[in-house]
Amino acid sequence: MSVYDVLKEKGITLPPAPPKGGLYTPVKEFGEKLIYVSGCGCNIGDEIGCGKLGKEITVEEGKKWARNAMLNVLSVVDANVGLDNVKSCVKMLAFVASDPDFYQQPAVANGASELLMEVFGEVPSRSAVGMVCLPDNLPIEIEMIFELK
Amino acid sequence: MSVYDVLKEKGITLPPAPPKGGLYTPVKEFGEKLIYVSGCGCNIGDEIGCGKLGKEITVEEGKKWARNAMLNVLSVVDANVGLDNVKSCVKMLAFVASDPDFYQQPAVANGASELLMEVFGEVPSRSAVGMVCLPDNLPIEIEMIFELK
Amino acid sequence: MSVYDVLKEKGITLPPAPPKGGLYTPVKEFGEKLIYVSGCGCNIGDEIGCGKLGKEITVEEGKKWARNAMLNVLSVVDANVGLDNVKSCVKMLAFVASDPDFYQQPAVANGASELLMEVFGEVPSRSAVGMVCLPDNLPIEIEMIFELK
Numbered sequence: 536m537s538v539y540d541v542l543k544e545k546g547i548t549l550p551p552a553p554p555k556g557g558l559y560t561p562v563k564e565f566g567e568k569l570i571y572v573s574g575c576g577c578n579i580g581d582e583i584g585c586g587k588l589g590k591e592i593t594v595e596e597g598k599k600w601a602r603n604a605m606l607n608v609l610s611v612v613d614a615n616v617g618l619d620n621v622k623s624c625v626k627m628l629a630f631v632a633s634d635p636d637f638y639q640q641p642a643v644a645n646g647a648s649e650l651l652m653e654v655f656g657e658v659p660s661r662s663a664v665g666m667v668c669l670p671d672n673l674p675i676e677i678e679m680i681f682e683l684k
Numbered sequence: 685m686s687v688y689d690v691l692k693e694k695g696i697t698l699p700p701a702p703p704k705g706g707l708y709t710p711v712k713e714f715g716e717k718l719i720y721v722s723g724c725g726c727n728i729g730d731e732i733g734c735g736k737l738g739k740e741i742t743v744e745e746g747k748k749w750a751r752n753a754m755l756n757v758l759s760v761v762d763a764n765v766g767l768d769n770v771k772s773c774v775k776m777l778a779f780v781a782s783d784p785d786f787y788q789q790p791a792v793a794n795g796a797s798e799l800l801m802e803v804f805g806e807v808p809s810r811s812a813v814g815m816v817c818l819p820d821n822l823p824i825e826i827e828m829i830f831e832l833k
Numbered sequence: 834m835s836v837y838d839v840l841k842e843k844g845i846t847l848p849p850a851p852p853k854g855g856l857y858t859p860v861k862e863f864g865e866k867l868i869y870v871s872g873c874g875c876n877i878g879d880e881i882g883c884g885k886l887g888k889e890i891t892v893e894e895g896k897k898w899a900r901n902a903m904l905n906v907l908s909v910v911d912a913n914v915g916l917d918n919v920k921s922c923v924k925m926l927a928f929v930a931s932d933p934d935f936y937q938q939p940a941v942a943n944g945a946s947e948l949l950m951e952v953f954g955e956v957p958s959r960s961a962v963g964m965v966c967l968p969d970n971l972p973i974e975i976e977m978i979f980e981l982k
Contacts, residue, residue: 557939558946559959565923565980566865567715574960587933625714630962635736638821641706648707661708662723662827664779665817668963672936678960682714716864774863784885787970790855797856810857811872811976813928814966831863 589637598646738786887935
């Protein structure tokens with residue numbers, strides 16, 4: 536079954552691929568059928584996330600922003616190699632902008648893992664860590680490794 | 685010589701593999717005989733680490749927590765692919781929860797490197813960086829790439 | 834054309850490979866012709882960077898430190914596998930020591946991307962994130978994956 540049929544069936548709409556925020560390559564192929572997807576923020580159209588978990592952003596809001604960041608990742612993959620070429624979700628690194636006393640980064644990152652589970656039926660290896668701040672005051676940024684068919 | 689004989693000889697006891705802290709895969713195989721090990725914290729049984737380097741945790745304590753985090757990594761590798769299948773230690777990313785004025789992350793991460801040296805006789809490439817906070821207020825979290833035989 | 838000719842033509846001088854700051858391997862080969870370069874700081878000779886972006890260090894200064902960190906990365910690659918063996922720049926992770934209100938990590942990391950563009954004519958995938966602090970109070974640390982010929 537095509538990933539695009541899965542998206543349609545689950546009512547998941549991919550946003551347009553986000554604009555680049557600097558001098559880098561959004562998706563880089565390497566090694567044996569692997570791609571590295573550059574860190575994607577969580578802004579989609581008018582939905583602009585600003586602030587830190589434990590301060591301006593709640594865990595529930597953070598989960599939604601993490602899902603949005605992964606939607607941006609998928610949209611970048613779609614635009615560069617096509618989602619049906621993905622064989623496996625290898626690694627997620629979830630950067631969570633955090634107040635020094637915020638300790639629930641994994642609960643927040645689960646918002647992104649849940650999207651991968653819905654779309655690909657599997658979740659990658661993962662780290663979810665607290666960052667003192669992120670570009671544009673984003674609450675979440677996510678980078679990914681996928682394996683291609 | 686089996687890694688398990690080395691562990692016995694050096695008196696190193698692997699803890700049980702730590703429980704998962706979210707929706708992810710503990711060990712993911714990818715590419716040409718590689719595995720990514722998800723970020724492991726440093727808690728083992730009753731030994732619960734809490735706080736930041738430069739604040740509640742000293743460098744010496746941090747080294748011990750880093751060693752514990754690597755013990756958890758090895759235990760996860762053991763449970764998933766077996767330690768005797770490890771060919772090489774490729775990459776360590778050591779996340780060190782830090783007060784803004786703490787600058788000795790490498791000395792802390794050496795606690796984890798020393799364990800790898802004892803067990804495998806080699807150390808990986810590495811970065812050791814200061815995090816504003818980590819899940820569950822952990823002082824240390826470590827993710828690893830290993831190459832398999 | 835040799836990378837060393839490019840360096841000469843552009844007037845780029847590689848510093849001596851920086852001393853190791855802990856127990857790790859500076860360059861580790863893995864998988865299918867890949868290398869992981871351990872996190873490199875931005876100090877070169879008498880040029881010692883100290884402090885955080887948004888506090889002691891401006892964006893323009895940060896760009897220069899990011900370029901210096903990448904010069905150190907290239908110097909480590911040169912010393913270990915030779916720059917002419919590099920086929921492709923795969924991934925950059927730019928750690929930017931940041932005040933909690935500093936949000937321009939990508940502009941800072943561009944200083945490192947620009948050097949890669951000059952030397953190899955391409956840029957890797959990338960994440961650029963805010964760290965509460967880095968070893969030795971460095972403003973910038975960079976780790977890289979390259980693919981070899």
